Amino acid sequence: MHIVKNIFLFLVIILFISCGDNKTTTKISIPDNVTWSEHIAPIIFKNCTPCHRKGESGPFNLLSYYDAVKKAAKIKFVTQTKFMPPWPADPEYSHFMGERILSEQNIALIKTWIENKMPRGDSAKEPQAPVFYTGSFFGKPDMVIKMQKPIVIKGNGTDAFLMVKFPFKLDSEVFVQYVEFVPNQRKLLHHVNGHLLSYDETRSFNYFAGESNLADALNNFVDAYSKMGLTYTDKKEPALPKLLPNVIYYLPGYTPPVYNEDIGGFKLSKNGAFFLKNIHYGPSNIDLLDSSYLNIFFRKTPPKRPLYETQMGTFGISPIEPKLIIPPNEIKTFHTFFKIENDISILSVNPHMHLLGKVFVAYAIAPQGDTIKLIKINNWDFRWQYYYSYEHPVKLAKGSVIHVYGTYDNTAQNKLNPFHPPRQVEQGEGNESMQTTEEMFQFIFTFMPYKLGDEGIELKK
Numbered sequence: 001m002h003i004v005k006n007i008f009l010f011l012v013i014i015l016f017i018s019c020g021d022n023k024t025t026t027k028i029s030i031p032d033n034v035t036w037s038e039h040i041a042p043i044i045f046k047n048c049t050p051c052h053r054k055g056e057s058g059p060f061n062l063l064s065y066y067d068a069v070k071k072a073a074k075i076k077f078v079t080q081t082k083f084m085p086p087w088p089a090d091p092e093y094s095h096f097m098g099e100r101i102l103s104e105q106n107i108a109l110i111k112t113w114i115e116n117k118m119p120r121g122d123s124a125k126e127p128q129a130p131v132f133y134t135g136s137f138f139g140k141p142d143m144v145i146k147m148q149k150p151i152v153i154k155g156n157g158t159d160a161f162l163m164v165k166f167p168f169k170l171d172s173e174v175f176v177q178y179v180e181f182v183p184n185q186r187k188l189l190h191h192v193n194g195h196l197l198s199y200d201e202t203r204s205f206n207y208f209a210g211e212s213n214l215a216d217a218l219n220n221f222v223d224a225y226s227k228m229g230l231t232y233t234d235k236k237e238p239a240l241p242k243l244l245p246n247v248i249y250y251l252p253g254y255t256p257p258v259y260n261e262d263i264g265g266f267k268l269s270k271n272g273a274f275f276l277k278n279i280h281y282g283p284s285n286i287d288l289l290d291s292s293y294l295n296i297f298f299r300k301t302p303p304k305r306p307l308y309e310t311q312m313g314t315f316g317i318s319p320i321e322p323k324l325i326i327p328p329n330e331i332k333t334f335h336t337f338f339k340i341e342n343d344i345s346i347l348s349v350n351p352h353m354h355l356l357g358k359v360f361v362a363y364a365i366a367p368q369g370d371t372i373k374l375i376k377i378n379n380w381d382f383r384w385q386y387y388y389s390y391e392h393p394v395k396l397a398k399g400s401v402i403h404v405y406g407t408y409d410n411t412a413q414n415k416l417n418p419f420h421p422p423r424q425v426e427q428g429e430g431n432e433s434m435q436t437t438e439e440m441f442q443f444i445f446t447f448m449p450y451k452l453g454d455e456g457i458e459l460k461k
């Protein structure tokens with residue numbers, strides 16, 4: 001996918017382990033009369049409705065008493081099994097912003113309510129369903145950029161890799177805090193990685209012309225950029241506009257991390273285009289159209305602390321040991337590690353594996369030997385691939401070594417194994433390795449050069 005090789009030089013040694021206080025409580029006390037209006041509605045509205053509403057990922061709405069009653073048996077099941085709300089990261093290991101985990105108390109309340117035949121309680125006391133903006137997870141965007149024309153996904157049963165541009169023209173330059181990619185074919189979408197192209201006003205260009213999307217060019221990018229009208233038209237060098245990498249991201253279950261205004265952000269010049277260098281769909285057996293779009297959220301001030309991103313493992317800065325080859329009928333663990341050359345503050349982490357992934361753990365060993373726990377996923381699920389953001393930046397001092405372990409289950413017992421009987425699965429070359437049925441082992445992290453006091457910054461917006 002992408003590599004950014006910015007690692008920085010500074011010093012100071014302080015350690016910080018992200019430690020939340022929302023440990024699951026063991027003490028459960030269930031009142032005699034558990035009702036929707038008093039007990040259940042607040043739990044559902046807070047933990048379920050953000051996804052279970054029109055336009056979001058949940059397959060049905062959970063916006064009212066009747067919505068919940070209709071799905072009661074399933075709600076009991078998915079909360080008992082902790083399948084919902086989806087949160088694969090182990091809360092005993094590390095904590096993150098916006099962690100969605102039901103307490104044992106709330107799980108028990110839901111169970112009792114359903115076993116007691118879902119009493120509504122006093123409907124006058126019922127909380128109002130939260131009001132959301134339809135078309136965005138976050139609210140009304142400052143700008144929406146649509147595809148010039150929809151992408152045609154062929155129903156040929158194979159993965160598809162495309163490049164897409166989202167050109168825009170503004171009256172004046174603006175600052176952006178984050179971009180939300182809103183998928184139209186959510187079930188099929190495997191990943192999106194997008195950059196920003198900014199044009200120099202003094203040169204000539206015609207970036208609204210040309211193909212709006214194109215099959216992935218693999219190694220012939222210059223040709224592809226010119227077919228898509230993205231190169232300057234004046235035949236001068238450089239032929240390509242300035243590119244800011246990795247400003248758009250999407251993986252199953254993903255929403256962009258949103259930080260306070262001190263952190264992140266970038267500038268949009270008057271003439272530019274968002275360029276999805278890689279949009280990857282899983283196989284479909286019927287022809288489909290995709291008209292996904294971008295929601296742009298502005299910020300008032302120029303960015304103060306830009307963010308950088310790097311990745312370990314597949315396509316990344318550190319090799320995988322041993323080579324990512326998973327023999328049939330084996331459960332196998334792989335390792336990758338990287339020494340941090342400068343003090344950095346980590347803001348978010350994104351583990352990535354495909355269907356055979358089972359366990360993922362990442363931690364850092366500080367120069368004095370302390371362990372800084374980054375993330376642990378005990379039961380990897382391809383459907384939920386968040387960028388997990390810490391509540392405060394996590395400092396990694398110069399000389400710290402990040403270790404990442406990934407365990408893959410290539411036995412027939414793994415229900416998600418795409419092959420029956422199991423066959424050898426490995427990492428291919430280039431896009432090949434991104435086929436859903438091949439494997440990847442990646443640890444992506446977002447960071448900024450460390451500044452004194454970063455550990456105390458509240459990252460929440």
Ligand code: HEC
Binds near residue numbers: 047051078086102
């Ligand atoms: C991050 C978004 C998200 C949140 C939060 C969330 N869900 Fe879901 N839910 C989904 C998606 C997506 C699916 C479909 C999963 C699939 O098809 O594999 C789903 C499926 C379900 C199902 C159907 C399961 C089945 O087997 O048919 C139920 C029931 C459900 N959710 C209930 C809940 C409840 C109750 C909560 C809150 C406690 C909740 N969800 C929170 C996204 C979410």
